Amino acid sequence: MDKRITIYDLAKTLGVSAGTVSRSLNDHQSISQKTKDRVISKANELGYKTNKFAVNLSKQKSNTIGVIVPKLNSNFMSTLLAGIEKIANEAGYNLIISQSLESTEKEIINAKTLYDSGVDALLVSLAYDTSNFDHFANYIRNKIPLIFIDRVQDLTNCSNLIIDNRLAGLEATEHLIAQGCKNLLYIGGNLKRNVYSERLQGFKDALEKHQLDFNKTHFLETNLNPDDVESVTQHIVNIKKPIDGLFVASDNFAAHIMKALKKENYKIPQDIKIVGFNNDPISELITPTLTTINYPGYEMGVLAGQSVISQLNGSIDLHSANSITLRHNLIKRESTLK
Amino acid sequence: MDKRITIYDLAKTLGVSAGTVSRSLNDHQSISQKTKDRVISKANELGYKTNKFAVNLSKQKSNTIGVIVPKLNSNFMSTLLAGIEKIANEAGYNLIISQSLESTEKEIINAKTLYDSGVDALLVSLAYDTSNFDHFANYIRNKIPLIFIDRVQDLTNCSNLIIDNRLAGLEATEHLIAQGCKNLLYIGGNLKRNVYSERLQGFKDALEKHQLDFNKTHFLETNLNPDDVESVTQHIVNIKKPIDGLFVASDNFAAHIMKALKKENYKIPQDIKIVGFNNDPISELITPTLTTINYPGYEMGVLAGQSVISQLNGSIDLHSANSITLRHNLIKRESTLK
């Protein structure tokens, strides 16, 4: 029970070569069924376990997929990961997960570590302010599948998995306008990231389309962090022309803002209507329930998983699908009732 | 740039043996500083990268830690993971994360897969109804550090990381009683799991201590799943002697229940007071804010990480710390106001 038995042990007891054992175990065609059966049954009998380390070295691949996300403890990210994990697991791949904690430096380190660990592919959702992408060069150079999810960047030979954030932003904003809002405010994250800048674009599009004016007072760039609630609230309270519609790029942050506004005696949705983003579980548990954009995190994870797996299997050619866009939809709830 | 260079390449260009190169790179004592410097600078010059696969095979260890959690997409679990990841990462370990999806079968498969992958240690939070633990036998037999977190089980030579759930349950319940509740209900998850059975124990302790009677109508065993909300609500609504105090073993589920009760025109906390568990962010965003037990998930993750690392480093002896209990505390909020 102590000594792990190897293919050599099997070979010796069976009177065949190690190569034959290996091929039998892998169901290679050039081995007779009879021999395969003998090998396999003996393997089971002796409790043979293949040593992945040796396999990895020999094949120069690890059967693991690396993942870098900004934070593990966010509903969207953990849901996304749940989807990825499910698919990867079913396909026999392990997931090595690391978080950048929104720091480019950590992202760089993680990318390097995962590269050194020999992951077969890498899935990335970028940190807030990553603007240089050299840390992915090794992956691209060595043709290791690299897929960006949600927080993406266009790099050659990498695919992106996104939703149409601009359209979603447009729809969210138009909904607010349709509900009678005249003076809107967009609250997003770092504008370096596609998700936040594109949602802002959609926001602008809507204002323009409905001939509402747009200037610097109509959007705030924040970290979507509870620490920012105070200043955001002050901005809303102190602004001369009262804001009656809020589009927040995150449900969670929207919930915080909503709480703060209620404390300031705002009535929602009477005084101010709010649209969030993501459709986090929290959005329908708070009072009033939050209108939001449904962002299918789990489905996106599943798709990301399937995409990687098929790239690894060679069943998809890298250049064919450069970008996959998932469907989103607006979910109307109490926070924007007329 | 294409051909990875190996220690043999280095050895050849430097006119030394591969062994010397290896030892130099690992700062072995038996190599002169001069030689080390030569090797290292040449290694950098040529862009040498150590091949982890070879190292793994040679050392029979992978520098990765396996983790099995019930679900990735729960606030507590993802927060826990965030803590673990931080420590593991700092110590140079990778994390292979998998989810059992509350299924024992998947847990078994995951345990086996991770074992085969050669993880150096395993962290586990058990699935709902796991009651057989043979799938961890290999770890124990081979002295691979095995640590249970939150959802634990006493196995020889494994450590547990928990809070005092029974005491927490007692405190939560006593708080309800102190606020005037006379007829309490405990809503928990599968009683096979320590966390839920112990919280129930604490609940019972409190009732007994305050001479309130306890019978089967005073607790519900559920899956803490949104699907269960309906039946739980019906139970509360239809019970003869009205319930005025609720202790729910999960904030998230408590939030769902609260919403359903409000729909049934219950006033909280006037008609019924509620205490949750975990101190999820949601607990202070809902209306009314939820009294809860603060469960330090991140700290627990950090501790779990540190514990594994020190076991791997041999700086802790397996048998010394069999169980670590973290501090919890009751956070009083609006849902239990008198």
Place this chain on the structure above:
DNA sequence: CTTAACAACGCAATCGGTTGCGTAATAAAA
């Protein structure tokens, strides 16, 4: 009966490090 064509397996190199042990070279002690 010969020979071509397979089928079924053995050989041995290879993947890229790690490490116990042996030894040459230099230094210190006798």
Place this chain on the structure above:
DNA sequence: TTTTATTACGCAACCGATTGCGTTGTTAAG
């Protein structure tokens, strides 16, 4: 100057598979 330690490396086995190529025993075709 010879002996004894030490220091600094080299040798080669080892970790446990995978795989290209060559070889043998059979079978079918000529």
